[in-house]
Amino acid sequence: MSNRRGFSLVELVIVTAMTSLLIGILGYVYVWVSGKSAQAYAQQAVISQASRITDDMEKTISNAVSCTPLVNLFGSSMSCTMPENGIDTNGDGVDDKWAPKLIGPRGQAKYGASGKRVWYYFSDSTGSYLAVPSAAQRYVFRAVRTDSALPTLANADNTFRNSPGGGFKWNLVSSVTFTADAPKKLITVKVKCANLAYGMNRRAETASSLSREFELERTVFTQNWRK
Amino acid sequence: MHSQRGTMMVELMIALVFLAVTASVMMRGVASLSTASAVARDRALILSYMKSRIEMIKAKARTTALTPGSTSTTPTLRQVAYPLTCTEDIALEPGFTNLYRVKVIGGWTVGSRGQNMKLETLVVAPDE
Numbered sequence: 350m351s352n353r354r355g356f357s358l359v360e361l362v363i364v365t366a367m368t369s370l371l372i373g374i375l376g377y378v379y380v381w382v383s384g385k386s387a388q389a390y391a392q393q394a395v396i397s398q399a400s401r402i403t404d405d406m407e408k409t410i411s412n413a414v415s416c417t418p419l420v421n422l423f424g425s426s427m428s429c430t431m432p433e434n435g436i437d438t439n440g441d442g443v444d445d446k447w448a449p450k451l452i453g454p455r456g457q458a459k460y461g462a463s464g465k466r467v468w469y470y471f472s473d474s475t476g477s478y479l480a481v482p483s484a485a486q487r488y489v490f491r492a493v494r495t496d497s498a499l500p501t502l503a504n505a506d507n508t509f510r511n512s513p514g515g516g517f518k519w520n521l522v523s524s525v526t527f528t529a530d531a532p533k534k535l536i537t538v539k540v541k542c543a544n545l546a547y548g549m550n551r552r553a554e555t556a557s558s559l560s561r562e563f564e565l566e567r568t569v570f571t572q573n574w575r576k
Numbered sequence: 577m578h579s580q581r582g583t584m585m586v587e588l589m590i591a592l593v594f595l596a597v598t599a600s601v602m603m604r605g606v607a608s609l610s611t612a613s614a615v616a617r618d619r620a621l622i623l624s625y626m627k628s629r630i631e632m633i634k635a636k637a638r639t640t641a642l643t644p645g646s647t648s649t650t651p652t653l654r655q656v657a658y659p660l661t662c663t664e665d666i667a668l669e670p671g672f673t674n675l676y677r678v679k680v681i682g683g684w685t686v687g688s689r690g691q692n693m694k695l696e697t698l699v700v701a702p703d704e
Contacts, residue, residue, distance in 0.1 A: 371588075566628070
């Protein structure tokens with residue numbers, strides 16, 4: 350009968366302590382691994398988004414006849430005048446190929462200086478160009494116009510704005526700044542992105558808590574400067 | 577019953593050791609993920625810097641001829657953890673008087689591993 354005695358108090362305490370230790374270690378490892386994975390994933394998303402939007406802007410600027418930055422809230426906006434005779438070959442809403450308007454005496458192609466205007470700007474969710482800065486200007490838009498007037502809601506380019514699966518494509522872009530070196534025909538684009546790992550409302554976050562903020566800077570020469 | 581109690585303790589000890597090994601492997605895996613993420617960030621920043629350098633050379637080439645030769649700089653890029661060496665190599669193309677081959681080479685070291693990227697383009701200078 351002595352073989353069938355229950356556990357002693359000491360045995361129970363030891364088992365409880367070791368089980369608690371195991372659970373504690375497991376919990377710590379789980380939290381650490383989850384946090385690190387989330388941060389790495391968020392950093393990748395931020396880098397990818399900053400690179401893609403910078404490449405898009407680079408393509409527009411390098412093909413433009415001229416670009417003019419304008420000051421706005423959350424950075425600035427920019428209007429690029431594209432060459433004439435443009436064709437949208439990939440259907441993204443912006444011309445990406447241009448036929449020369451005429452060939453100069455030295456064989457240089459002249460593209461004309463009054464093509465479409467491509468705008469990049471921050472707006473609220475509607476996409477209208479807001480002349481008066483507003484805290485609702487959280488979203489970066491691209492718009493295309495055929496004249497030099499400010500873009501309206503109707504000019505906003507939905508293929509640029511929306512991601513294929515729905516939702517807003519550039520949700521991590523927190524500011525874009527354009528600066529021009531007019532004599533050299535250089536435009537510098539600074540794109541700042543921040544992840545959502547520390548809260549869904551990134552505008553309400555303080556700068557110090559956005560530990561995965563990423564800033565990409567690109568200088569682009571407006572190569573189709575020949576009018 | 578004595579042997580059963582002993583097995584229980586041994587089982588717990590084995591579980592503890594197994595857990596420690598597993599946790600260590602997981603932590604190493606996640607640490608390498610973080611390192612890969614940091615390397616990707618550095619590459620994106622360095623590539624953007626090198627593209628900008630090419631664009632600045634194109635802008636210069638618009639009005640003046642380029643000077644053939646090699647120039648090395650060590651720019652400081654914010655957010656890049658490693659020192660970068662950027663070499664710009666400009667050479668006149670054989671058979672041309674105003675066509676240059678421009679190479680921008682970025683080199684940096686992560687730990688003991690050397691990394692590099694090269695961009696190359698042809699530029700007409702002067703182009704106006």
